[in-house]
Amino acid sequence: MRVLAAMSGGVDSAVAAARAVAAGHEVVGVHLALSAKPGTLRTGARGCCTVEDAHDARRAADVLGIPFYVWDFAERFTEEVIEDFVAEYAAGRTPNPCLRCNEKIKFEALLDKAVALGFDAVCTGHYAQLSVVDGRPELRRSVDEGKDQSYVLASLTSDQLRHAMFPLGDTVKEQVRAEAEQRGLSVADKPDSHDICFIPDGDTRGFLSDRLGERDGLLVDDETGAVLGRHTGVHGFTVGQRKGLGIDAPAGDGRPRYVLALEPVSGTVRVGAAEKLAVTGITATHPVVPVMWHGPVECVAQVRAHGGTAPAVAELIGDEVLVSLREPLRGVAPGQAVVLYRPDQAGDLVLGSATIATTR
Structure with a gap:
């Protein structure tokens, strides 16, 4: 070839x-x-x-x-x-x-x-396994689970996978x-890449602020509605974030606060206790399904590139994927991908992926 x-x-x-x-x-x-x-x-x-x-x-x-x-x-x-x-x-x-x-x-x-x-x-x-079964490509986790990159490849279509080699x-x-x-390759000891390549200094908040400017808003306690502080843009936060919230006063019970939700129109960042981050259901859109499946399917759902997995039941309904988690996950944010796997002896098979729209 x-x-x-x-x-x-x-x-x-x-x-x-x-x-x-x-x-x-x-x-x-x-x-x-x-x-x-x-x-x-x-x-x-x-x-x-x-x-x-x-x-x-x-x-x-x-x-x-x-x-x-x-x-x-x-x-x-x-x-x-x-x-x-x-x-x-x-x-x-x-x-x-x-x-x-x-x-x-x-x-x-x-x-x-x-x-x-x-x-x-x-x-x-990329660290992922790719094979063809009955004329259809199947994407699976890498043998090296610590380096597995099937999550960031799960949005590829069947046709794209047919022309891929890993x-x-x-x-x-x-x-x-x-x-x-x-083999005499000078890159043998070269460090792995860890940064977002277009933000080489690692300052994501600064990068976004340079492009979006300041968009003032309020930090609000999700339970009481009390205003806890101000911020310069919801783009400086993500669901599940604990550090860098800019809240001086501790919570009444002394426990840390986390970002629970972002409201970009009003500029509100809602914060609260860790247990409120628990998600048991996900609605995701723009599904990519390289392996055909129908009806509710038992699977493992993953919501982050490394970690964030739980057993689940998923159902494809039109252009949405409904995922019911059998164990709650924390810090699941809209915009992330949810990737569905079916465990088997050949390595966890990617059933499909979709973009998280809402959580419950």
Whole structure:
């Protein structure tokens, strides 16, 4: 097959490309330039948008002996990921930019271009297992549960998955680093990326304030309605947040307060006790269902990229997914994705995903 290897400049994508070469595929490496001003990002940033990352990807391609290109997707990334991120926070929701990037950049914009150029698949260094059963692709958790990235890939459609390759799904991270060293790849010891790539200093609140400005509002006790303080924008908060609320006086019972709800129209941030964060039901929209299922289905629901799982019963009704949690989850925020898994011996199978609209 002709394979386009997306090479971020990290160890995972380099080893994934190496495995595609070793499997006998005709491989071409490509690095996505996602920042309009890559020189402004901090040197050595643990992201995937710096000039240094592009150089690392090129060196890895040279070692593998494959052609290498840099494709400028900065404008598309700004529109589909950064502007969406800002708009979601302004609306009082909590987005996942990595999920959005996979959906709109790596497996829509990049894949569309790859297919148009005659490539059969896009190869990435994501930790997830992918197989084809009865002609349909099935996405499962990685063998390395600690690195599993099936959650941020769960919004991919069946057609996108048919053109995807995840060579690292059967491997744990330590083995990947050892293999990189054996292959002579200089990124073998490169740290993993942890930051949102377009917020390299990690100051999400500051990033949003620069773009949205100050939108004054009130911090209100959810139980009594008492005004506890003021803030400069609901975009500085997310459901489940405890620190940085700006409330001087402790609660009457001495327990900490958490963000319970955001009301962007009125600018109100409602806070209260931890037990009020417990969610037993979720209504989600814009479902993506790569595996067909009907009626209520027993599954495991996950609401965050790492953690936030509970046994559940889910039902697909029109363009909504109704999820009843058998165990309550805390800090479930509108805008997040809920991903549904069916445990099996081959690894937890992704049944589908949807965007959380409301909770109960």
